[in-house]
Amino acid sequence: MADQSEIAPPKLADRLLGWFCKDELLEEIKGDLHEFYGMERTEKSAWKANWSYWYHMLHFLRPFALKNKTQKQTSIAMYRSYIKTGFRNLKRQKLASFINVFGLATTIAISLVVYVLIDRQFSLDAFHADADQIFAVQSRIDWNGTEETWGRTPLQLGPSLKAEIPQVEEMTRVTRKLATVRFEDNVFNEVLTYADPSYLSIFSFPLIQGQAESLKGKKNIILSKASAEKYFPADDPIGKDLKILIDGKAFLFSVTGVADGFPETASFTFDFLLPFENLKEMYNIDLQGWKNIKTQSVFTFVKLDQVSSNQQVSPRLASYRDVVNDINPDWQIRQFGLYPLPSLARNGQYVREPYASGSTPEILIMFAIISLLLLASACFNYVNISVSMAQKRLSEIAIRKVVGGQRKQLITQFLTENFVLCFVATILGALVGIYAFLPGINVLFSGSGYTINIFQDPAIPGFLIILFVALSLISGAYPAFYISAFKPVAILKGKQNLAGKNRLGKVFLTMQFFLTFVAIVSGLLFTDLNEFQEEQDWGYQASDLLVVPVEDPAQYQALKLFATQSPGIINTAGSGSQIGRSFVESAIKITDEKYTVRTFNISPDYLDVMNVRVIEGRDFDENLSSDQNKSLIVNKAFLNQISDSENPFDQPVDIEGETFNIVGVTENFHFDDFFSPITPAIFRLVPEERYNYISMRTTPGGLNDTEALVKAEWTKQFPDSPYAGFFQEEVFDNFFNSTGSLKAVMNFVAMVAIILSAMGLFGLVSLFIIKKLKEYSIRKVLGANGTHIVKLVSKQFIILMSIAMLVAAPLSYMIFDTLFAQVFPGSMDTVGISPFLLTTLILLAVIFVTISSHIIQVLRMNPVKNLRLE
């Protein structure tokens, strides 16, 4: 018995067998099958044995073994007939079927795409073997009384954990740094990842060439597949020497491995992977330090021996916290915490400087809600239309009942027909989703690269099946129960008052128009926001500005010299970080309150070249020696949020132990995008060695010509360095692209919503008119004129729609006000009321067009024809 339980055959197959097989035969058949399975398992792999078990089990689907065969066979025949009638109805009622299938398929496709987007977020980094045993160590810091999570930890923490806590199986420290990488003529600026050798055994990034152990050799480097193709398009990269240039110093590394292409669910990967110990000589970092400042800290990952060890390890981190806090009295850590890898990226946005981060959940939640609402909308249509179309089938229902059909059977019939329709819609929707919408999303959000492989990802067919069943039941239940309750005598006498007043249908329709309203408003809002951004004042003059990143003072000086000789360049300035492109955060103290502020390290003429307007105090003065290391210029936000006092110029500011005075205040300028609130920022002067950018103001319109000259000069003088110049006016392009994509998506959603609700209205109006056809005919015969009829038909729909829109307008304003407060703060103030008015107009037009097609039909009809049928 014991060995039998060890090799139990697939349970589902057994259950299925038990379901169809005669009870008296079950024991011997099951016995044979199990014995057979046991034999198979000893010689074959599990899945082959399982497969063969299924095969033989299904071969018992023979008449001799089936339960109650007569009854089963008739009911199978019955279902076959239902499915056949289902398909016939699809064919006969072409318009209704088209509306239903189109609506359902479109919304299924949208839901599928949204599901894939969300699913990817939740499966981020789950591909790492033992992902749940891997934890990031992050610190929770006391930040003026509130707690903040910081991604970085002191350098020595990882090695100490590994050495002193037995449950820590492996540890790797990781950090990323920019450098120039050169092989022969290929020179690019790259992000290099430095990690301890166990990086490759903790994370599952398999190599296609070389061995993971090669990371132990100090001068070895491992490339990603993409970088290998970039630097060695034709050759074998293994054994080649890459030159890495940092601040003019060159380091040689030998390529010893190439990683396989990374899975799309990886929230972090690497282009170049180097042994961690190199940081010491390349950046002069003390690898044993406990200092918790930015330049001396790294990301720490540990792999525990089992998931539950988390409970034992976490409390032991407290002693390390004390060590760190003793050494860093200014930066008190409340706690070190273990953060599980599978949720690390998803929570990344709540962490200051996270190692991994996923996309904004607000957007995903919004997409999920939209797709649910669209699904609901398609279901409304289905319910409305199928009830109205039942008119044509009333006699069928009556006859079925008269010849002895039970209500249960009718319900089954309608549900089966519904399954047929939903099945067609699901297949279509899946195809459209996979082959049209998903590629579309990939184009819009460039770099997202989502793919679906139905055969590899069992969750996708599972999702589709669940969606299919749920939709069939939800959309089919009401019509099935409602229609099947009709009394046959009433139908045959012609007394069945179809749909009564159809209150439910009207409620559905009102809700649908409400949702459509919201969808259109959102499309318009995004369009508006996009336009708004393009007209924004950036706070400085971004046009006619060429910026070139430089690596050392020699490059800076060479370009500066070149600029003075070029008539196309008016003036130049240097800076450590560039507005809109990069920034550093520094921690400051004012009267013992701590703040982080964005810091721009600049040359004295930077504000002048960039045209950042000084509104109070003065600009930096090159000739004042106190300006070099004692003066600050702050932005208006700094003045408003941090220095409350009457005279900010007298208030000393402490930056990492040095005291500064504010000498000037600038107008606010945008550094991220146009909706994030402008945070406090400071400018301070630094010596030339620390400039990473040179900004050149060109004569108006001369940007392209000047760039060509600068680029030529650069390649002539610095063949070792990549030229990475850019136009200042392009720094927000990423942001524009992403809101532009959102705009496209929302406009598409609005289109779908309009079509769906127009279809819903169309269905309901036809139902209404079918019901009242005789009334209209009599009225016409008695001499009613066109306007009278128009009034009659449109009156109640107009009332309904007005209610929907009156409710929708203020409510949707509130919805978007709260939603955008998260994603694009402050944006609702800029758009005003026009999108709401425009939406109302669009909807009125849709309603008018939809209803008028029916009205024309009524006006043109020959009343005699309808009355004669009596």
Next chain:
Amino acid sequence: MKGTQLGEFEELVLLIIGVLYPNAYGLQIRIEIMEQTGRKVAIGAVHSALSRLQDKGFVKSALAEATHERGGRRKRLFQITAAGKDAMEKNHELRNSLWNKIPDMALKGLSYGGSV
């Protein structure tokens, strides 16, 4: 009469039941068929044939003692009945007599893999 005809596969199963006496049950019969003839047969097919044979009265069956190997499930053991034996003999005789009636000329020169 259709009901008492012995089909080709049924005959094979009947013969095997005889060969395996007294341990003839579904799976064992299938294994034996596969070994003796090299034909691939589904277990269900064997069971189906056994059920037909029993309906025709050619075999009788009884449930055996429970064993450990099948999780305590009993096997159904089959034995040939007199009617079964009769049917087999008839088939056998018919075949022999037909075989003997084939003139030598008809088979002359025919051999496995031989050329004409």
